[in-house]
Every structure is written in structure tokens, then in C-alpha cells.
Amino acid sequence: MMATRIQRLQQRLPKLYVDAFLITDQTNIAYLTGFNLLQGDGFLLVTEDQAIIVTDARYQLALDEFDSDEVVATISQDYYHDLDRLCQAMQIAVLGYEESISYRLYDLLDEIMTADLVPFNQLLEKMRLVKDSTEVAKLQRAADLHTAGFRYLLEQIRPGVSERHLANLLDYWMKEHGASGASFPTIVASGLNAAKPHATASDKLLADGDILTLDFGYFVDGYTADMTRTVAVGSIDPELRDVYQIVNAARQAVIDQVRVGARGDKLDAAGRRLIEEAGYGDEFNHGMGHGIGLAVHELPASYGPGASQIKLVNNEVLTVEPGIYIPEIGGVRIEDDVVVTHAGPRVLTAAPTDLIIVGD
Incomplete structure (x- = not known):
């Protein structure tokens, strides 16, 4: 059985020397999960054995209808403080993220995250280059x-x-x-x-x-x-x-x-x-x-x-x-x-x- 897109990313995490990867780009989230989240309305966190969408209550009904065996979702009122709490609970010490994020978001993550942050350039975009x-x-x-x-x-x-x-x-x-x-x-x-x-x-x-x-x-x-x-x-x-x-x-x-x-x-x-x-x-x-x-x-x-x-x-x-x-x-x-x-x-x-x- 072919690996899913999320599994392909999960398999790469040890080689990237990160415990998890944070995805905020809406196109990359859709590519990995099939779920359409508008830009800025949350994120996807991928660890070696989990994939978690964090968004707000506006997406509750859409998530209820979202049929996925490998993605779980949680509703949040404060995306990135909840990200820090998730990372601490799962003992994520090193977190990869997309280099393309805004400076404003980077500044926020740098201030509140306990985990070390490591940028990656076009990691998901390189996956998207090859079409199935x-x-x-x-x-x-x-x-x-x-x-x-x-x-x-x-x-x-x-x-x-x-x-x-x-x-x-x-x-x-x-x-x-x-x-x-x-x-x-x-x-x-x-x-x-x-x-x-x-x-x-x-x-x-x-x-x-x-x-x-x-x-x-x-x-x-x-x-x-x-x-x-x-x-x-x-x-x-x-x-x-x-x-x-x-x-x-x-x-x-x-x-x-x-x-x-x-x-x-x-x-x-x-x-x-x-x-x-x-x-x-x-x-x-x-x-x-x-x-x-x-x-x-x-x-x-x-x-x-x-x-x-x-x-x-x-x-x-x-x-x-x-x-x-x-x-x-x-x-x-x-x-x-x-x-x-x-x-x-x-x-x-x-x-x-x-x-x-x-x-x-």
C-alpha cells in the first residue's frame, strides 16, 4: 500500500532532525489533508505518529463532516498558545516550520514557543512538485x-x-x-x-x-x-x-x-x-x-x-x-x-x- 502524503512527511521527520512540523500555508494543508482551511484560520501539526488540525469553532461543522483516518482536529480560541501547550504535552523539543511564514507569525512563535524552531525552505512545495x-x-x-x-x-x-x-x-x-x-x-x-x-x-x-x-x-x-x-x-x-x-x-x-x-x-x-x-x-x-x-x-x-x-x-x-x-x-x-x-x-x-x- 502506498504511503499517504502525511505518512511521507512523517517518514522524513527523523532525517530532518525535528520532532514535528508546523504547516500554516492553506495550500499545503489542503495538499496533505484534503481539508480547506482559509489562510490564517489555524494550522496543521504533524508529528511522527499524529496529524492535528487546530482551528476555531467556525469550522466545527466542516470538521464533523471531514472523514479522515489519520487527521484529528481540535477547536481553539488561541491557536499558537495551544500549539505551545500541545508541543509541551507531546514532548516536542524541536519544531520545524515553513520558511515562508510572515515575520509577524515568526515573532509570535519565537516569543511563546518552548520548543526550538527550525525553518525549512519549500519542503512541502518540493513534495507537491511530483503529481500522482x-x-x-x-x-x-x-x-x-x-x-x-x-x-x-x-x-x-x-x-x-x-x-x-x-x-x-x-x-x-x-x-x-x-x-x-x-x-x-x-x-x-x-x-x-x-x-x-x-x-x-x-x-x-x-x-x-x-x-x-x-x-x-x-x-x-x-x-x-x-x-x-x-x-x-x-x-x-x-x-x-x-x-x-x-x-x-x-x-x-x-x-x-x-x-x-x-x-x-x-x-x-x-x-x-x-x-x-x-x-x-x-x-x-x-x-x-x-x-x-x-x-x-x-x-x-x-x-x-x-x-x-x-x-x-x-x-x-x-x-x-x-x-x-x-x-x-x-x-x-x-x-x-x-x-x-x-x-x-x-x-x-x-x-x-x-x-x-x-x-x-
Whole structure:
């Protein structure tokens, strides 16, 4: 029988030289337990043989319905003084914690805890990097919904429609069809706005001849896809047509290199080289992609020219998103979500990547 996520963490505690581990990040708590606790509403304490959620009375009914063989819960009116009492009662002398906690929380723990405190950098995030088959299936469902959402939005794109209206239509459609919410503000960037990699949807109206970039991510059953497609509204600048082909070729070149053991910098170079050889090296000003899963940015946080230390592992899921951005005419980005396997890449996002012209 495979070890649960909590058991995998418990097995590591002796090697980390800690008696217990404190988890306060809501995504990490959900990953380990399946229970959704809003950020700041308590914590999870994992010892070598126990896992205890401490929260307040607002979660009593949810905890009553929470069916777990390995997690117990306790209701508290003072989370961290109760943490100290728990640690003393269980003779926890050394307590590990997430390095990402706020200074305010660290200051409180440092003041009240009897146990010694030891920070760990991205311990849980490194566990989350490798997806199991259930997680990959959820990411595939999310990606499928993104593909369907893109096809829906194509029917709504025409001159005179605002970027914001398109973003709102997509948001409504995605939520009506199973998404719980966006994992980042949807990017709908047309014309010159498409030259800004992180433009947000504005009141600008689409015009004939605009390039239009759509970059969106939505949670489905806790997991988020992240997809970008760029389309033409009518007849676009010939240079943008050429740029589109270069970006699309770069995207495919990177995907073709995705395999277990591939290095992050080599992966990046496969696509960046094509963009540089075409004379647009300075117009590609971000990394080639990042990990996704329970959050839209998971490990690896980014991979680019300097990512020689990143080596892909089986069942890691990452984005591939080259782009070229020319301030005078607009920009192009195309992004897919890819599973790393021993057999090579498995692309989750099935929306077409050939240039689509709408409004003709």
C-alpha cells in the first residue's frame, strides 16, 4: 500500500532532525489533508505518529463532516498558545516550520514557543512538485475546460467588444461549467496592449487589425491549468504573422525536449535559440515557463537561461510559454501545460495553436 502524503512527511521527520512540523500555508494543508482551511484560520501539526488540525469553532461543522483516518482536529480560541501547550504535552523539543511564514507569525512563535524552531525552505512545495495519477487527471480536466472556454470565447471576439467584457464572459462561462474561480486575473490584451506580458483586461475596444492575447487560469477540483492563446482580429501586421510562427515553433521546440532528466536551461534554450536567431531575443523578456498544480506558480517557480540546477522529474507538470513583445505593434504568447513522463511530453492543453483569424 502506498504511503499517504502525511505518512511521507512523517517518514522524513527523523532525517530532518525535528520532532514535528508546523504547516500554516492553506495550500499545503489542503495538499496533505484534503481539508480547506482559509489562510490564517489555524494550522496543521504533524508529528511522527499524529496529524492535528487546530482551528476555531467556525469550522466545527466542516470538521464533523471531514472523514479522515489519520487527521484529528481540535477547536481553539488561541491557536499558537495551544500549539505551545500541545508541543509541551507531546514532548516536542524541536519544531520545524515553513520558511515562508510572515515575520509577524515568526515573532509570535519565537516569543511563546518552548520548543526550538527550525525553518525549512519549500519542503512541502518540493513534495507537491511530483503529481500522482489523481492529480494529473484533475489537471487534465482543468485543461480540457480551458480548451472549451477558449473555443467559447472565440465566438464572442469581434471589433467593438471591450477586453473587460471578454474577460467577464470567460469568467462567467468557466464558473458555470465547473471552475471554482480564477487562479490569477485573466489577461485579455489587444493591439499595443498585447506587447505587455502581464497586461490586465482594460476598457479598450477591439479593433480590426488587432492582435489579441488571452491568458487565463481557473481552478477545477482544486487544481489549475494555465493557458495562453493569441489570435488575430481581422488582418494583422505582416510582422506579427511572422512573429506568431516563430513563437509557435519555439513552443513546440521546447515541448519536444520535455523528458525526465532534461535540464531547465537546455529546455529554455531549445525555444529561446529560435527566437534569438530570428532577431527577437531582446523582445522575449521572461522565463520559458513554471510549474503548476494546486497553485498557478509551483516549483519550478521559473525556468530560463540560468536554470541549470533544474532537472525534470517524472509526473512534474509545467508550462511552456514563449513570447515576443514589440511595443510598436503588439505581441504574441502561446502557452501549453505539459506533463513530464519517461516516454516524453504529454500536452494537457489541446486548444489549437495555429493562428486563428476572427472577424474576417
